[in-house]
Amino acid sequence: MAFALKNPFGIRFKLVFLSSFLLVIPWLGYQYILEMEDYLARGQEQTVLGTAQALATALNERPELFNEGSYSPATRSEDLYVYPVYSPLSLVDGSLDDWGEYQQYEVQYDNRDFLRTTLNPARMYVDDDSLQFESMLGEYNGFLYAYFNVTDDKVVYRDQDALTVYRSDFLQISMLSKEGNDVTRYVIAPYQAEPIYPFRVNEDYTDPTYEERIIGQWYDTNFGYVVELRIPMEMLGDRLGFAVFDIDDPVNRSVNTVVATYRIDDAERLGSIRLPTPEIDRIVAGMGHNNSRIQVVDRSGRVLLTAGDIQSATGIQLTPIESGVPINKYWLYVQNKILDPLYYQLLTKPSNDFIDDLYSEVTRGGAHINSALNGTPLTQFRTLADTETRLLEAAHPILANNEVMGAVLVDQNMNGLRTFRNEAMEQLFNTIIAVMLIVVLGLFFFASRISSRIRGLRNQAESIIDDTGRVQNTIVPSGNSDEIGDLTRSFSNIVERLTQYTNYLENMSSRLSHELRTPVTVVRSSIENLGLTENNEESAVYIERAEEGINRL
Known part of the structure; x- marks a missing residue:
């Protein structure tokens, strides 16, 4: 009697193995989603470039908008942006209420803006957050208005008998002369909360001389103090800077911390005075609600205007579809606690909590900007360092008299498209899991049924003949028609x-x-x-x- 070697792979295994080739179908679906994402990215790229082209067309042949003295706000830079104020501001009311909506343009300075000076040459306080301030500058009727809302854990005023002006908390104003060859420094160091008495000082803070043209008020707050002042525009040169000096020890009276609008105590590093461009503001405002961050730069790459923020500029707006069918709470638990953590081992969840350091300064750079300033529109994708966030950037030149005057930059992040892809992937994965479970269980049941019937037939066949060779049983015929x-x-x-x-x-x-x-x-x-x-x-x-x-x- 011949014996056949037992095959370790039964019918069930073979059927399940063959059914695994069904995975090629979800793979094709995955490839389709990736191609759709690429197609939508190209469409978003054309939309962003079209927005930049429309804005550039509106700004073409307007060379007066790009005068060297006409600039609009950036978030953080050494340059100081001055906004038009259409009514006089009170300097003696003891509050910032009259600044009203202008306060939305204030700029914050903190330990990232520390300044090393001769009064604190070795002091390092990168992690010291005890001193910070918010500042806002405005121009009205030939005067520069400014306020400094200072957060200081301990305010030390000037001693009543002191002749020096640098051994207490004080505000320093540094400005380049109109001739551009000398830096003039003014110190505001009051004896108490009172109207300010600015003194012009030398570089070593000696020989203080009262300056009557600068007026204002110093008053206390729950978190520190506020300084409001007014300076005639005729006093100002091309560069200006402010620095807040903090002293915490009323006995020693040595400078503890300095936070300034500029990084280095040098005439060349003082900020330029940037006056607003209301005409550009109005033109860009007409392109509002386009879900993009828009910037206008001049031929030197300096930012003249910024509208919108890159975190919310997602491009594609996804509106959830209400199916009207209530979601089963058990399925929702499985989706949130089991499936989503598994999916996002492969997928990348977009986050709006990112910082683009390229936009934190007053000037912009990049291949697309260089191309636009050379007269050629260009788009590019850029991935932020240490994140999975991708940015879509478009630049289009602004022309006047066949000369490039600047460029319009329109930027969007790709989080909207990434979210769209993730949702499509989740639906695909859910469908794959459901279909594969049904198919595998069905094939397993089918194979088990076939295997059971074959084993029954085998058992009947083995029991037909006894050990003596006599036929003792028969096979019961099946009623199945297969x-x-x-x-x-x-x-x-x-x-x-x-x-x-x-x-x-x-x-x-x-x-x-x-x-x-x-x-x-x-x-x-x-x-x-x-x-x-x-x-x-x-x-x-x-x-x-x-x-x-x-x-x-």
Whole structure:
């Protein structure tokens, strides 16, 4: 009897293995989503470039908008941006209420803006957040108005008997002369909360001289103090800077911290005075609600205007579709606690909590800007360092008299598109899991059913013949109409015929014995009769041999 080696891979395994090739279908779906994302990215790229082109067209042939003295706000830089104020501001009301909506343009300075001076040459306070201030500058009727809302954990005023002006908390004003060859410094160091008395000082803070043209008020707040002042515009040169000096020890009175609008105590590093460009503001405002961050730069790359912020400029707006079908709380739990953490091991969840350092200064740079300033529009994608955030940037030149005057920059982050892709991927993965579970369970049940029927047929076949070779059982024919049912009925028919043949062979000996007994008896009787007659000796021998043969039969 031949024995076949047992195959370790049964029908169930083979069916499941073959069904795994169904994964090519979700792979095709994944590739389709990636291609759709690329298609939408190209569409978003054309939209952003079209916005930049529309703004540049509105600014073309307007060279007066790009005068060197006309600039608009940036968030953080050494340059100081002056906004137009359309009504006089009170300097003696003890509050900032009259600044009203202008306060939305204030700029904050903190430990990132520390300044090392001769009064604190070795002091390092990068992690010192005890001193910071918000500042805002405005221009009205030929005067520069400014306020400094200072947060100081301990305010130390000038001693009543002190002749020096640098051994207490004070505000320093540094400005470049109109001739551009000398820096003039003014110090505001009051004895108490009172109207300010500015003093012009030398570089080493000696020889203080009262400056009557600068007026204002110093008053206390719950978090420190506020300084409001007014300076005639005619006093100002091209550069200006403010610095807040902090002293915490009323006995020692050494400078502890300095936070300034400029980084280095040098004439070249003082901020330029940037006056607003209301015409550009109005033109850009007409392009509002486009979900982009818009900037206008001059031919030197300096930012003239910024509208919008890159964190909210997602480009694509996704509105959730209300299906009207309540979501099962158990499915929601599985989705949030099990599936989403698993999916986002592969996917990247976009975040709006990012900082683009490239936009933190007053000037802009980049291949797309250089191309636009050379007269060629360009778009580019850029990935922020240490993040997965991608930015789409477009630049279009602004022309006047066939000369490039500047460029319009329109930027969007790709978080909207990334969110769209993630949602599509989640739906695809959910569908894949549901379909694969149904298919695998169905195939497993189907294979188990087939395997069970085949094992039953095998067990019946093994129990047909006993150890002596006799047929003792039969195969029960199946009532199923499939191939295994046909095979069972065929085996049942074969076993039935084999049983009949075996019975025939088993009964053949008795039938042969019966068939042989009668002729043997006749022959025997005939031989016996021959023996009774006279015979010669030779015939007796033949008769004896015939009797022996009959006996053997």
